[in-house]
Amino acid sequence: MSSLFVPDSVARNEGGISDADLSAQFAAHAEEAKRRERKGQWHLLFILVFVLGPLVVYPLARLVMLSVTGANGFTLHxxxxxxxxxxxxxxxxxxxxxxxxxxxxxxxxxxxxxxxxxxxxxxxxxxxxxxxxxxxxxxxxxxxxxxxxxxxxxxxxxxxxxxxxxxxxxxxxxxxxxxxxxxxxxxxxxxxxxxxxxxxxxxxxxxxxxxxxxxxxxxxxxxxxxxxxxxxxxxxxxxxxxxxxxxxxxxxxxxxxxxxxxxxxxxxxxxxxxxxxxxxxxxxxxxxxxxxxxxxxxxxxxxxxxxxx
Missing domain, CATH: 1.10.3720.10 (MetI-like)
Structure with missing residues (x-):
């Protein structure tokens, strides 16, 4: 019978890789992807807090606050x-x-x-x-x-x-x-x-x-x-x-x-x-x-x- 009609699981088993091994590999790849995603999120958080925060976000926030703050609090004077x-x-x-x-x-x-x-x-x-x-x-x-x-x-x-x-x-x-x-x-x-x-x-x-x-x-x-x-x-x-x-x-x-x-x-x-x-x-x-x-x-x-x- 042609290999086109052999189920995928049988073909993989004939190649020496069991379903358990494939599942373990998929799980390892998924875990590695999650680690990379978490690492990227931590990098983004670091940039936001320690780079963009003091250099961009805080000055802009202070600028807006200064424009709407007076001696008696909030004002549009x-x-x-x-x-x-x-x-x-x-x-x-x-x-x-x-x-x-x-x-x-x-x-x-x-x-x-x-x-x-x-x-x-x-x-x-x-x-x-x-x-x-x-x-x-x-x-x-x-x-x-x-x-x-x-x-x-x-x-x-x-x-x-x-x-x-x-x-x-x-x-x-x-x-x-x-x-x-x-x-x-x-x-x-x-x-x-x-x-x-x-x-x-x-x-x-x-x-x-x-x-x-x-x-x-x-x-x-x-x-x-x-x-x-x-x-x-x-x-x-x-x-x-x-x-x-x-x-x-x-x-x-x-x-x-x-x-x-x-x-x-x-x-x-x-x-x-x-x-x-x-x-x-x-x-x-x-x-x-x-x-x-x-x-x-x-x-x-x-x-x-x-x-x-």
Whole structure:
């Protein structure tokens, strides 16, 4: 009789392994799995108590408690003072305006650079890609100082233009304000969009692109009808990450933001260090934290749709 018709228990016994031995092995494997699970739970508990607890959970809890605690106990006075300030609406509007302008331009520029590097490679494209990867490790305030050395009133480009055109004053005067902040954030955060976009392009089935071209589709149609729908989850994830990082930017704002350019991070910093109004600073920090967590939740959701964990 063919071995296909031999019961599993008989086949195992013919191999020299009894049912008792198999049961013992299964029990040993199950016990080992339980030990690994318990060990992992203890590791997680250790991280929560001794790492995340003092470094993340406790400071955030203290921040929230400070924003809702007054001399007489629980109070929302800090939030009413924060939102009741006539300058708050303009400050939030300025913050969101800089965020949308900087992150949108940086995202478009990042996608354009990634598309050029992937679909139109050139000599030195690999070196440029490595430079962009290294660029994200730089502190953001270095970009601000670099722009000052180039385009500031005493910058090399400004002085060069002044001498070339025999001007009485330097022609460039835009850095210390909204224009300079947007330029610096675009330069710094565009590379953060390049890498996720390149990773998304790498998953494309290029046979679909070639098939679209063979059917007569031009470059714009291939980009909008084939590439963009397939690569959109990765591009969207990079764009949301760019918005998240730009929202939390502080170094560029501190260097290039003038006294008249008050944004939410600068207002929180001033309330805590200049006015010594810690409850109001805590309330503003909680508001900013909620905005950041909302963007992060959206980023994780898009990542899940893109198949990234």
């Amino acid at each position: 800090a939030y009413t003072a924060f939102f009741g300030n006539p300058e708050t609406r303009g400050m939030i509007g300025t913050t969101l305006g800089i965020l949308v302008a900087s992150a949108s331009i940086a995202s478009l520029l990042g996608v354009a650079i990634a598309s050029m590097l992937f679909f139109r490679p050139f000599a030195g494209a690999r070196l440029l890609t490595r430079f962009l990867e290294l660029f994200v490790a730089f502190p953001s305030f270095l970009v601000a100082f670099t722009l000052i050395f180039l385009y500031g009133s005493q910058g090399s480009v400004s002085i060069g233009l002044q001498r070339i055109f025999s001007l009485d004053a330097t022609p460039l005067d835009f850095l210390f304000g909204i224009g300079g902040v947007i330029l610096a954030e675009v330069v710094f955060y565009a590379p953060f969009v390049v890498r996720p976009t390149l990773a998304s392009y790498a998953t494309l089935d290029m046979r679909l692109v070639e098939a679209a071209k063979s059917l007569g589709a031009d470059g714009w149609m291939v980009a909008t009808k084939v590439v963009l729908p397939l690569a959109w989850p990765g591009i969207a994830a990079g764009t949301i990450l760019c918005f998240l990082l730009t929202l939390n930017e502080f170094g560029i704002l501190l260097v290039l933001g003038s006294a008249h350019l008050i944004t939410l991070p600068i207002a929180i910093y001033s309330a805590a260090t200049v006015d010594l109004d810690l409850p109001t600073a805590a309330a503003g920090s909680v508001v900013m934290l909620l905005m950041s967590l909302s963007l992060y939740a959206l980023y994780r959701r898009v990542n899940r749709r893109a198949g990234v964990r």
